[in-house]
Amino acid sequence: MTYVIAEPCVDLKDKACIEECPVDCIYEGERMLYIHPDECVDCGACEPVCPVEAIFYEDDTPEEWKDYYKANVEFFDELGSPGGASKLGLIERDHSFVAALPPQKHDE
Numbered sequence: 001m002t003y004v005i006a007e008p009c010v011d012l013k014d015k016a017c018i019e020e021c022p023v024d025c026i027y028e029g030e031r032m033l034y035i036h037p038d039e040c041v042d043c044g045a046c047e048p049v050c051p052v053e054a055i056f057y058e059d060d061t062p063e064e065w066k067d068y069y070k071a072n073v074e075f076f077d078e079l080g081s082p083g084g085a086s087k088l089g090l091i092e093r094d095h096s097f098v099a100a101l102p103p104q105k106h107d108e
Contacts, residue, residue, distance in 0.1 A: 006065035008054035017046035071095035
């Protein structure tokens, strides 16, 4: 099991979760952040600091956002397991599911 970042993160990318992650497994795509399923140690440190409640334990992801599990996993198909997000910085792409979404509106 792993944690999943879902739709509330799209076009927001607050990044508070990145600072809390002890294993550096949260990667930045163009429009949202992604949790590497093989690098995540299921500590849960990221979940409570997310201001828009976009992070869920895999089994607890709301039904309307279930596709984000697949997006988080498949985002790393080409990338593999780099062993830490901080050394990569912004990855200039997103999963095709996320890239196809219309711009998301957020209250600020």
